[in-house]
Amino acid sequence: MxxxxxxxxxxxxxxxxxxxxxxxxxxxxxxxxxxxxxxxxxxxxxxxxxxxxxxxxxxxxxxxxxxxxxxxxxxxxxxxxxxxxxxxxxxxxxxxxxxxxxxxxxxxxxxxxxxxxxxxxxxxxxxxxxxxxxxxxxxxxxxxxxxxxxxxxxxxxxxxxxxxxxxxxxxFEDKALDLGKRAARERLGLAADKPLLGTVARLNEGKQIDRAIGLLTHRADWHLAIAGQGPDLERLQTITRALGLTDRVHFLGERAQSEIGLVLAALDVFVFPTRAETFGLAAVEAGQAGVPIVANDLPVLREVLAVDGEACAVLVDVNDEAAFAKAVETILANPALARQMSERACGLKRKYxxxxxxxxxxxxxxxxxxxxxxxxxxxxxx
Missing domain, CATH: 3.40.50.2000 (Glycogen Phosphorylase B;)
Incomplete structure (x- = not known):
């Protein structure tokens, strides 16, 4: 200095x-x-x-x-x-x-x-x-x-x-932990043997977390972990109850920054259905932590979630519920694709x-x- x-x-x-x-x-x-x-x-x-x-x-x-x-x-x-x-x-x-x-x-x-x-x-x-x-x-x-x-x-x-x-x-700060999914889920009280989607967000309507909750209606074995708080929490809990998903949607509450890595370590897929962003820090942190990302197809996310011109996330119109679910299913069913996305996302630390x-x-x-x-x-x- x-x-x-x-x-x-x-x-x-x-x-x-x-x-x-x-x-x-x-x-x-x-x-x-x-x-x-x-x-x-x-x-x-x-x-x-x-x-x-x-x-x-x-x-x-x-x-x-x-x-x-x-x-x-x-x-x-x-x-x-x-x-x-x-x-x-x-x-x-x-x-x-x-x-x-x-x-x-x-x-x-x-x-x-x-x-x-x-x-x-x-x-x-x-x-x-x-x-x-x-x-x-x-x-x-x-x-x-x-x-x-x-x-x-x-x-x-x-x-x-x-x-x-x-x-x-x-x-950003690299939040990747040297911790397996089973151990991370045990610490969070989540099922160890179920496909786990997740997101980290301030819960307002613009984050469109209801789109992520809706994914669970497509597969009976999928679970969703939501880390965050905000004015949309009550509405999201009401939607969860109305869909009969209270046993598969897990509201983890606001987490300290030191705990975000634990949440990410537990996930199979990070979902990011946000309506608008200027950057998308939560998705960048998830990608660098090695979690495959399925995000809303926004111009800013095409820019940010790419390394050397190659996408490191699957981008989809989340308002098309079937397409959103299909994108998640493709990641879960294709470990090679998930690994490719994760490896590419490691370059985000250099880019940002x-x-x-x-x-x-x-x-x-x-x-x-x-x-x-x-x-x-x-x-x-x-």
Missing amino acids: AGAGKRILFIQTQAENAGAQEISRLLARELEARGHDARHLFFYRKTDGFDRMAKTLILCHKRPGNPIAFLRFCLALIRAIRAIRPDIVFTFQHFGNVFGAPAARLAGVRCIVANQVSARETIHPLVRLLDRFIGQTPVYSRITINSHNLMGDYENFPQAYRRKLVLVPHG SLSAMVDAYEAMVLNETRDLVLQIKSAIVS
Whole structure:
């Protein structure tokens, strides 16, 4: 690292174990190891996923529910950022960007990098419009994009916004365990001798986990393990009961990042029926862990789940229930194909290197803060 370490603040909407939170967790850990002072700030607590994380501030126990509570939250946010006195702020997710970045600017922070990690389909049009406006002002110093596909979503934005865009693909932590399926299933309380499908996701309707549950109606011996929590949980449990599948659908709840490898080690196939993604971190982690993937055929997944131009997942229209089930059945019935997919997916670790992602973020930390110092010195001389 060149020069003195910087104080870095990662701002996000909700504290829980999910993809964007995993990226900021990895970045904070690795940047701390390089001599920086990295901290987290969450708007509100969703789960206990970050309760024991060092250097973490959670402003509210729950999401502000009325205008007065929101105003108090905004004032508390500005005060908290001012008290931390970061050299640079990285905001994540659409609400983290449009609320966190202006608050950081009002708190006196001059270097703010917005991270676009939400698919366009998941963002309210008014929030997207607000982000478009803020991005043309000095509030955002830079804006990161995590895939070429997502970059295309901004091609019609004004030049003042687009010139701030920088492509930084997600890096990830290898979650593969040296543990057999039988041992992993025993630790999770799952049947050792049944074909086991599984997924890891925040449970919202956009993840389309109901499509994965529907797969079990095609084969009486298939089981499904679902690791995650979220607002769609009750609906998914209702669907499971209505289909008479309570003995074959296993809701594992939210799992700490240290336990994701255990879940993946238990699976025969990782299913990823999501409606929209900007990257698909959970599928990348599954592929690197050696689990064959059957995923929704989205342009971004064609980009991300490929190594050297070769697909390392079976992509299918998950709205075609029969085709989705057939793709899973093909993987289960063809060990050679499953092995080929798994071996190819091992290259994802090289393609999405954790160190490369951290290098890119550290470069932003050092370059943005250095440029600010030069601007201040120039203004003083003038």
